[in-house]
Amino acid sequence: MKDITHIRADFPILKTKVYGKPLVYFDNGATTQKPQCVIDTVSDVFTSYNANIHRGIHSLSDKASEEYEKAREKVRSFINAGKREEIVFTSGATSSINAVAFSFGERFIENGDEIIISHLEHHANIVPWQMMCERRGAKLKVIPINDNGEIILGEYYKLLSFKTKLVAIAQVSNALGIILPVKEIIEAAHSANVPVLVDGAQGVQHGVTDVCAFDCDFYVFSGHKIYGPTGIGVLYGKEKWLAELPPYQGGGDMVENVTFEKTTYNELPFKFEAGTMNFPGAIGLGTALDYLLSLGRENIAAREKELLDYATNRLSGIEGLHIYGGSPFKISTISFLLNNIHQYDTGMILDKLGIAVRTGTHCAQPVMDRFGIDGTVRASMCFYNTIEEIEYLGTGIEKVISMFS
Ligand code: PMP
Numbered sequence: 001m002k003d004i005t006h007i008r009a010d011f012p013i014l015k016t017k018v019y020g021k022p023l024v025y026f027d028n029g030a031t032t033q034k035p036q037c038v039i040d041t042v043s044d045v046f047t048s049y050n051a052n053i054h055r056g057i058h059s060l061s062d063k064a065s066e067e068y069e070k071a072r073e074k075v076r077s078f079i080n081a082g083k084r085e086e087i088v089f090t091s092g093a094t095s096s097i098n099a100v101a102f103s104f105g106e107r108f109i110e111n112g113d114e115i116i117i118s119h120l121e122h123h124a125n126i127v128p129w130q131m132m133c134e135r136r137g138a139k140l141k142v143i144p145i146n147d148n149g150e151i152i153l154g155e156y157y158k159l160l161s162f163k164t165k166l167v168a169i170a171q172v173s174n175a176l177g178i179i180l181p182v183k184e185i186i187e188a189a190h191s192a193n194v195p196v197l198v199d200g201a202q203g204v205q206h207g208v209t210d211v212c213a214f215d216c217d218f219y220v221f222s223g224h225k226i227y228g229p230t231g232i233g234v235l236y237g238k239e240k241w242l243a244e245l246p247p248y249q250g251g252g253d254m255v256e257n258v259t260f261e262k263t264t265y266n267e268l269p270f271k272f273e274a275g276t277m278n279f280p281g282a283i284g285l286g287t288a289l290d291y292l293l294s295l296g297r298e299n300i301a302a303r304e305k306e307l308l309d310y311a312t313n314r315l316s317g318i319e320g321l322h323i324y325g326g327s328p329f330k331i332s333t334i335s336f337l338l339n340n341i342h343q344y345d346t347g348m349i350l351d352k353l354g355i356a357v358r359t360g361t362h363c364a365q366p367v368m369d370r371f372g373i374d375g376t377v378r379a380s381m382c383f384y385n386t387i388e389e390i391e392y393l394g395t396g397i398e399k400v401i402s403m404f405s
Pocket residue numbers: 029030091092093094095122124125170172173174199201202222224363
């Protein structure tokens with residue numbers, strides 16, 4: 001892997017100062033920073049070949065369409081999907097989940113059916129299912145978690161029944177950084193003939209994700225959390241499902257033939273891509289994936305493990321600091337609270353030191369409720385962070401404690 005100085009040089013924002021201090025960016029779970037190559041790609045689209053895709057026969061439109069479809073192929077290959085028809089571009093993980101919740105609900109869900117999610121889910125993987133359940137008269141069942149924040153598989157197996165029509169789970173919890181036993185969850189669901197949606201928003205950027213090895217039925221993620229642009233996301237669906245599901249939005253490009261009497265839909269994946277898509281975003285996402293491949297995904301995972309181990313050790317040595325999610329199966333995220341100090345105060349003081357952390361419920365209120373707290377401080381690290389930055393965070397936290405003592 002490239003050395004850290006060169007990696008950091010790829011991300012222009014990392015030179016920023018906050019309150020006169022060098023930026024220490026530990027909010028990668030919320031969104032990641034962009035390497036120069038991604039910024040250049042998006043700029044190049046607008047500078048050199050901006051034209052609506054799949055519409056014109058003129059050269060610019062051809063070029064934009066070609067680059068957009070190349071990006072689809074890059075996504076397919078990155079997550080090892082079988083076919084490009086199985087890759088749908090959306091505006092993000094949230095819209096991908098909503099798309100499945102709507103279309104799957106319309107097609108397959110009836111009164112009394114059940115959907116299983118876990119207690120660790122982000123609101124984006126809770127609310128769309130609640131809305132679907134309300135619309136279709138179905139019930140939401142929740143896999144509980146233990147005191148370490150790990151889901152209790154035994155309870156999941158008990159929830160699975162002939163009423164279960166879909167399981168939707170995160171690959172990694174955004175609030176605690178815990179990796180879920182996705183493979184076991186999918187195997188059990190499939191042995192009951194139940195399809196599984198995996199929310200990969202916090203998983204896809206931390207190593208190798210292979211949707212064929214998972215054998216998941218749907219997989220979703222957001223471009224902005226994997227070093228790509230905002231407003232672009234991915235919905236992977238096995239062809240057999242996507243072919244069966246009705247489109248969730250109507251409009252240009254998703255149709256084959258339109259008359260006032262009857263409209264027929266375009267082939268996959270275009271059936272699910274109504275209107276002008278975010279093609280600069282998709283093309284930029286393609287460049288982000290190329291960038292990660294050039295670093296090596298195993299290298300990224302190894303480096304992030306090093307950062308996690310160092311940070312866990314450093315922070316757990318601070319008296320009065322409590323880490324939530326003590327599981328050994330984690331990505332490089334640490335969620336914590338300081339005794340008698342509100343997370344907003346901690347976050348605000350750290351910000352004055354140039355350290356960006358996330359505070360609050362992390363859009364996972366049920367996780368906070370489970371632990372009887374109203375939020376945490378979350379430091380989410382990635383491969384461009386350094387041991388020195390973790391040390392600086394440790395010293396910053398000690399400063400917060402001393403200010404309140
Ligand atoms: N799922 C998880 C696990 C997440 O962390 C997030 C974003 N925090 C989402 C879904 C939603 O992603 P987006 O807001 O990019 O649609």
